[in-house]
Amino acid sequence: xxxxxxxxxxxxxxxxxxxxxxxxxxxxxxxxxxxxxxxxxxxxxxxxxxxxxxxxxxxxxxxxxxxxxxxxxxxxxxxxxxxxxxxxxxxxxxxxxxxxxxxxxxxxxxxxxxxxxxxxxxxxxxxxxxxxxxxxxxxxxxxxxxxxxxxxxxxxxxxxxxxxxxxxxxxxxxxxxxxxxxxxxxxxxxxxxxxxxxxxxxxxxxxxxxxxxxxxxxxxxxxxxxxxxxxxxxxxxxxxxxxxxxxxxxxxxxxxxxxxxxxxxxxxxxxxxxxxxxxxxxxxxxxxxxxxxxxxxxxxxxxxxxxxxxxxxxxxxxxxxxxxxxxxxxxxxxxxxxxxxxxxxxxxxxxxxxxxxxxxxxxxxxxxxxxxxxxxxxxxxxxxxxxxxxxxxxxxxxxxxxxxxxxxxxxxxxxxxxxxxxxxxxxxxxxxxxxxxxxxxxxxxxxxxxxxxxxxxxxxxxxxxxxxxxxxxxxxxxxxxxxxxxxxxxxxxxxxxxxxxxxxxxxxxxxxxxxx
Amino acid sequence: xxxxxxxxxxxxxxxxxxxxxxxxxxxxxxxxxxxxxxxxxxxxxxxxxxxxxxxxxxxxxxxxxxxxxxxxxxxxxxxxxxxxxxxxxxxxxxxxxxxxxxxxxxxxxxxxxxxxxxxxxxxxxxxxxxxxxxxxxxxxxxxxxxxxxxxxxxxxxxxxxxxxxxxxxxxxxxxxxxxxxxxxxxxxxxxxxxxxxxxxxxxxxxxxxxxxxxxxxxxxxxxxxxxxxxxxxxxxxxxxxxxxxxxxxxxxxxxxxxxxxxxxxxxxxxxxxxxxxxxxxxxxxxxxxxxxxxxxxxxxxxxxxxxxxxxxxxxxxxxxxxxxxxxxxxxxxxx
Numbered sequence: 001x002x003x004x005x006x007x008x009x010x011x012x013x014x015x016x017x018x019x020x021x022x023x024x025x026x027x028x029x030x031x032x033x034x035x036x037x038x039x040x041x042x043x044x045x046x047x048x049x050x051x052x053x054x055x056x057x058x059x060x061x062x063x064x065x066x067x068x069x070x071x072x073x074x075x076x077x078x079x080x081x082x083x084x085x086x087x088x089x090x091x092x093x094x095x096x097x098x099x100x101x102x103x104x105x106x107x108x109x110x111x112x113x114x115x116x117x118x119x120x121x122x123x124x125x126x127x128x129x130x131x132x133x134x135x136x137x138x139x140x141x142x143x144x145x146x147x148x149x150x151x152x153x154x155x156x157x158x159x160x161x162x163x164x165x166x167x168x169x170x171x172x173x174x175x176x177x178x179x180x181x182x183x184x185x186x187x188x189x190x191x192x193x194x195x196x197x198x199x200x201x202x203x204x205x206x207x208x209x210x211x212x213x214x215x216x217x218x219x220x221x222x223x224x225x226x227x228x229x230x231x232x233x234x235x236x237x238x239x240x241x242x243x244x245x246x247x248x249x250x251x252x253x254x255x256x257x258x259x260x261x262x263x264x265x266x267x268x269x270x271x272x273x274x275x276x277x278x279x280x281x282x283x284x285x286x287x288x289x290x291x292x293x294x295x296x297x298x299x300x301x302x303x304x305x306x307x308x309x310x311x312x313x314x315x316x317x318x319x320x321x322x323x324x325x326x327x328x329x330x331x332x333x334x335x336x337x338x339x340x341x342x343x344x345x346x347x348x349x350x351x352x353x354x355x356x357x358x359x360x361x362x363x364x365x366x367x368x369x370x371x372x373x374x375x376x377x378x379x380x381x382x383x384x385x386x387x388x389x390x391x392x393x394x395x396x397x398x399x400x401x402x403x404x405x406x407x408x409x410x411x412x413x414x415x416x417x418x419x420x421x422x423x424x425x426x427x428x429x430x431x432x433x434x435x436x437x438x439x440x441x442x443x444x445x446x447x448x449x450x451x452x453x454x455x456x457x458x459x460x461x462x463x464x465x466x467x468x469x470x471x472x473x474x475x476x477x478x479x480x481x482x483x484x485x486x487x488x489x490x491x492x493x494x495x496x497x498x499x500x501x502x503x504x505x506x507x508x509x510x511x512x513x514x515x516x
Numbered sequence: 517x518x519x520x521x522x523x524x525x526x527x528x529x530x531x532x533x534x535x536x537x538x539x540x541x542x543x544x545x546x547x548x549x550x551x552x553x554x555x556x557x558x559x560x561x562x563x564x565x566x567x568x569x570x571x572x573x574x575x576x577x578x579x580x581x582x583x584x585x586x587x588x589x590x591x592x593x594x595x596x597x598x599x600x601x602x603x604x605x606x607x608x609x610x611x612x613x614x615x616x617x618x619x620x621x622x623x624x625x626x627x628x629x630x631x632x633x634x635x636x637x638x639x640x641x642x643x644x645x646x647x648x649x650x651x652x653x654x655x656x657x658x659x660x661x662x663x664x665x666x667x668x669x670x671x672x673x674x675x676x677x678x679x680x681x682x683x684x685x686x687x688x689x690x691x692x693x694x695x696x697x698x699x700x701x702x703x704x705x706x707x708x709x710x711x712x713x714x715x716x717x718x719x720x721x722x723x724x725x726x727x728x729x730x731x732x733x734x735x736x737x738x739x740x741x742x743x744x745x746x747x748x749x750x751x752x753x754x755x756x757x758x759x760x761x762x763x764x765x766x767x768x769x770x771x772x773x774x775x776x777x778x779x780x781x782x783x784x785x786x787x788x789x790x791x792x793x794x795x796x797x798x799x800x801x802x803x804x805x806x807x808x809x810x811x812x813x814x815x816x817x818x819x820x821x822x823x824x825x826x827x828x829x830x831x832x833x834x835x836x837x838x839x840x841x842x843x844x845x846x847x848x849x850x851x
Contacts, residue, residue, distance in 0.1 A: 044626065045602065048568035048583035052526055055544055082546055086526060089803065093567065096713075096783070099732070100600035100652045102671065435670030435687065 004177040009130070011170055012123045013064060018161045019116045020057035022050070046109050049093060053116060056086050060123055067127045087124065090117040098154070102435075111158035115151040119162060122147035122170075141178060142280055142302070145171065149282035152347050153300060168349065175277050204270040204315060206411060210505040211392050214485065215415055215450065223418075223484040223492065227253040235363045238404075238495070244366035246495045248418045248482050251360075254491040255408050260354040261488065266509050267411045269307055269315050275350050279304025283344070285337045289453075290395045290445075310337030311391050311507055338390035341512075345385050357383050358406055358491065361515045365404050368497045370421045377402035377516060384514040395453075396502040398427065398442035403514035405494040409486040412508035417446055418482045421497035426479045428472075446501040449473060486510070517850070518829060519555040519563065519572065522548045522807035523782075523843030527568045529582025530554055530843060549804035549813050551826055551846055554581075560847060564594050565840025589630055597650035599668070603636070604629055605655045607645050617642035620657065620690070639690055641665075651675055651711035651729065652783075656718075657690055662705020663697055664718055665690040674730040674763035675714055693718075696765045699726060712781035712841060715756045718765065723775030723791060726765035727758050757785045757799015759819045770796050770821045780839035785817070787837045787844045795824040795837060795846060803842045 063078045094114035098106060122144045129140045148167045151157055157164030226249060229237075238246045260266045264275075273279040281303050288296030301309070308316050345352035361383040380403070388394075392412075398419070407416070419427060430438035447453035448469060455469070485505065486492055494500055496516070521530040525547045532555050561573040569584030571594045578590045585593055596606045602625040609618055620639040623629035628636075647658040654668015654675055666676045670687035673680055677693040685691030700706050700720045708719040715729035758768065770776060775791040785799030785806060797806040801817040807824060808815055828834050828848040838845040 043602065044583075044585055045566075045568060048527055051583060059544065079544065079546070082544060085547070085802070086544070089524070089526060096600055096652065100669075102669075432670075434673060 004173060004180055008126065008170070008173050008177055009064075011166075011173060012126055013061065015119050015162055015166060015170075016057045016061045016064070016123055019120065020054050020061065022054075022116070022161070043107065043109070046107070046113070049090065049113055052086060053090060053113060053120070056083060056090070056120055057116075059083050060120055060127070064123070064127050067130050083124065087117060087121050091121070094155075108158060111155040112160075112163075114155040115158045115163060115167075118147045118151040118155075119167070141174070144174065145277055145280040146282055146302070149347070150300065153282060153284055153342075171277065178277075204268050205265075206267050206269065206312060206315075206507040208412060208506050209392075210413060212452075212505070214413075214505050215452065215483070217483055217485065221481060221483050223248050223250050223482050225250045225252055225490075227251065231359050231363060234360050238363060238365050245369045246366070246493070247420075248484075248495065248498060248500075249493050250484055250486070251491045251493070252489060254358045254360065254406075255355070255410075256489050258355050258410070260410050264354045266354065267488075269312070272307070273304060276303040276348060279307065281348060283339050284342050285310065286340050287335050287337050289336055290397045306337060306339060310335075311389075336391060336394055338388070338394040340388050340390065340394070340396070341386045343385055344387035344389075352385075355408075355410075355511055357385075357513060358408070360493075361406060361513045365496070365516065368421065369495075370424070370497060380514065380516055386512045386514070388508070388510040388512065390504055390508060392504055392506050392508070394504045394508070395447060396500075398444055398446055398499050398501040400440045400497055400499050401494070401514060402440075402496070403516050404496045405492075406513040406515075407486070407492040407494060407502075408511045408513070409488055409490045409492075410509045410511060411488060412504065412506040413488075414486045414508050414510060415503045415505055416484050416486065416492060416494075417501045418494065419479065419499040420481075421499075423479050423481075423499070426476060427499055442499060444472060444476075447503065449476070452503075517557060517560040517835075518553055518832065518848045519560050520551040520826075520846040520848070521554045521563075521570075521843060522551045523805035523840065524567075524803035525843075527583035529565065529568060529570045529584075529840070532570075532572070532579060532581045547804045548843075549807070550809035551807045551824075551844075562836055562838050562847060563840075563845050565838065565843055565845065566593075566598060567841045570840065570843075585626065589626060592629065593626070597648040597655055599650045599654065600652035602626060603650075605648055605650065607641075607648060616644065618644040620645055620648075622655075637688075641690070647709055649709045649711040649716070649781075651716055652713055654687075655690075656709045656711050656716050658706060658709045658718075662700065662702070662707065662721070664693045664706050664709060666693055666716070667691065672714065672730060674728065674761065675716060677716065677728040677763055677765055693728075693765065696726060699765060699767075700724075708779065710779055710781045710839070712786075712839060713756050713783035715758055715761055715781055715786075717768075717779060717781050717786070719776060719779050723777060725768050725770070725776050725779050725788065727761065727768050727781075727786075728763060728765045729756065729758075729761045730763075731756050731759065731761055756783075757817060757819060768821075771823060778837050780837050780844070782839040782843065783841035785839070785842075785844070787839055787846075788821070789834055789837045789846075793828075793834055795826050795834065796821045797824055797844065798822065800842070805839075805842050805844050807844055 059078050060083065063080070091114065094110055094117060097110040125140050125144045148171055152164065152167055157167050229251065265271050279302055282300045283303050283306055285299050285301055285306055286296065287299055290296065384403070428443040430441050430443055432438065445453070448455045449472065484492060523530065525531065525545050528545050530548055531545070555572060555574060557574045559575055563570050563572040569580060569582035571578055571580055571590055573594065578594055580590060592606065596604045598604050604623045604626060606621050607618060608621050618641055620641055622636045624636050641657065641659065643660045645657050646660050649656050653672055654666060657665045659665065666678060667688060667690045668676060670680060673687070676687060677696065678684060678691055680687040696706065696718055700718070704720045704722045706718045707721045710717050714732060715727055717725055717727040719725050760766065770788055770790060776788050777791050778789040780787050782799070782805055785797065785801065788796045790796065798819070798821045799806070799817055801808060801812060801815050804813070806812060806818070806822070807826070826846060832848040832850055834846055835849045836847040838847070
């Protein structure tokens with residue numbers, strides 16, 4: 001028996017033992033991690049769930065211990081059907097809470113219990129895989145990775161003794177063990193299917209084509225491009241030189257030394273698949289043209305499926321997943337999928353090593369120039385990273401962020417249009433929609449205004465709020481803006497409060513750094 | 517009278533041990549997949565069943581099954597409606613003007629309520645409120661004149677069944693469901709309201725059921741800099757059995773348009789009693805809440821009303837139905 005296999009198993013047994021003795025409801029009933037103990041009757045429903053979770057962890061340990069016996073014929077004294085049902089009950093009860101509470105009011109223990117439920121679900125699959133052949137059979141490994149990633153992405157890997165740290169360690173062990181099993185299999189059998197059965201084309205670099213063309217930039221509106229600036233020079237620009245009202249500018253030499261450009265190429269599907277556990281890791285994908293459109297939704301899918309469905313189906317051999325293809329090709333032809341505003345680097349730390357936080361993110365920067373109330377974002381201790389990865393023509397509608405932003409382009413090209421905070425009155429900020437403050441997003445669709453896109457026709461609300469594009473065009477005439485096309489290696493400074501519209505021209509991978 | 521129950525039973529919430537209800541749970545209790553007699557007594561009132569417990573008034577005292585609150589909270593919980601976030605709404609009867617109006621008191625949670633903290637809000641109801649029900653994120657109120665109001669979380673307007681833009685009352689304040697008042701005129705007022713998950717229903721005196729809400733709670737908008745944590749996936753989520761829910765109350769036809777005398781909604785299912793004494797069910801069945809029996813154990817649910825094979829005991833008839841989030845109840849009485 002391999003020692004890695006033993007490590008995975010004992011790691012899981014430790015987790016179940018921990019869950020069987022956790023007290024979730026001694027937590028503060030807030031969305032923050034626990035700080036002090038409170039009366040346990042503050043949330044009786046959560047208490048009942050804790051009890052249920054405890055029982056399932058105990059049953060799982062019992063099942064696990066019988067599975068360890070070499071005598072696989074012995075049936076364990078555990079109703080596995082009921083165990084699966086109860087784990088699924090726990091997950092769906094937690095999800096109800098996730099939706100019933102506004103996300104910022106969700107008590108921490110719900111995220112914690114969901115994380116622990118998913119750890120137990122993956123444990124159950126691990127136990128099953130011991131009883132059968134191994135991890136790489138029967139897609140069990142895919143399911144295990146999916147459970148753990150759901151806990152990370154949906155619940156933020158909440159927990160004390162386990163949580164994110166435990167999950168990362170488990171994924172690492174699983175990945176090493178899976179490689180070991182693969183190598184073992186390759187030695188004993190002729191290599192039937194390389195690369196997890198997913199044959200890449202010879203050259204797995206993403207296409208740099210711009211299939212929908214490129215807007216013509218006007219010379220006087222194009223953001224100036226600079227290089228060779230020191231941090232000191234940048235700070236002076238952001239503060240004294242601009243009197244606290246810096247304009248958007250592009251740096252061409254801030255990120256050239258990132259490994260993501262050369263040794264660890266993000267432009268290579270093969271490299272990205274390798275970094276994502278053979279494409280098994282889940283990523284959140286926004287499906288639909290823009291987050292303000294009807295029918296827009298988010299889904300969590302394996303990275304491999306994201307590449308195949310939304311980035312470039314031609315990268316992969318079409319021989320497999322035939323039954324899936326029918327559905328997904330149709331979907332892909334009409335829908336854009338965008339891995340947007342996701343901290344991929346926290347979820348997959350291996351990718352974090354491919355980039356560096358630019359020094360400029362530590363610069364002292366001025367507050368919001370026109371509206372201090374937009375400054376209500378808490379002070380960030382470290383810059384906040386987000387990944388933005390999608391095909392051509394992903395659109396982020398005109399909006400503002402509560403931070404200064406360095407938008408770094410790694411793969412492909414992106415068009416960005418920017419309006420100063422002073423122009424807000426022309427930009428039709430949205431109001432409160434369904435209880436959500438949408439005032440950081442404009443009603444204006446730059447793509448429609450410029451004639452790049454068709455207007456969405458599926459608004460069957462009666463069209464009361466429909467925007468009269470002709471009159472808007474007249475209104476906007478003469479309102480100044482900046483624009484730029486970012487290519488690999490470019491960094492755009494988007495000062496706080498600046499409205500920006502972002503549109504990918506080709507397959508594009510960017511990283512944004514927010515700071516204040 | 518006798519009480520029959522089916523469905524989610526992870527905390528023995530369908531098992532009334534006549535002595536101490538909190539006694540140790542033996543092993544892992546399984547769900548009930550068919551209607552099972554759980555209680556008999558001279559008088560049994562309609563149970564109030566929540567996710568982890570059930571309260572029933574039996575021969576004039578309240579009894580509890582499952583993982584529930586302490587005895588001194590039973591009366592309050594039995595009389596209140598509770599959302600998925602634990603908000604409690606209760607009708608308070610006052611002496612003066614008691615005939616014309618009364619008050620609704622909302623508490624953020626049971627602990628805020630039993631610690632004597634001030635309520636979140638107090639609403640005056642005129643005409644007075646006669647019955648309440650809660651869905652995941654809000655409440656529905658039946659008034660004495662047969663009209664219906666709703667209030668709750670502004671994110672999910674469809675559950676409110678009404679517009680919330682001015683001059684209509686905002687989502688946080690009770691406001692009338694106008695379409696319902698057109699449907700159910702003064703000749704056929706609403707006599708009962710029920711709700712569960714993200715669905716709400718009203719039953720008219722003549723026996724028509726109208727439902728509204730959304731299949732699942734999902735926000736229709738997301739702002740760029742908001743967290744995406746929960747807004748991400750429909751995995752591990754139940755949808756309601758009524759597949760065509762919207763913000764407009766819609767007639768639901770049962771077996772060719774039978775008149776309905778009682779109806780109850782769970783989180784993802786519903787149960788109805790028709791005038792001819794038959795029971796119909798619809799929706800989610802993962803925990804056996806439809807009571808289809810052992811044969812229905814693998815049936816995950818149905819999106820049409822299904823006639824149930826249930827016969828009241830000899831000499832009895834069905835007098836009412838009730839639902840917990842994932843359970844159903846049938847109440848029978850001697851003829």
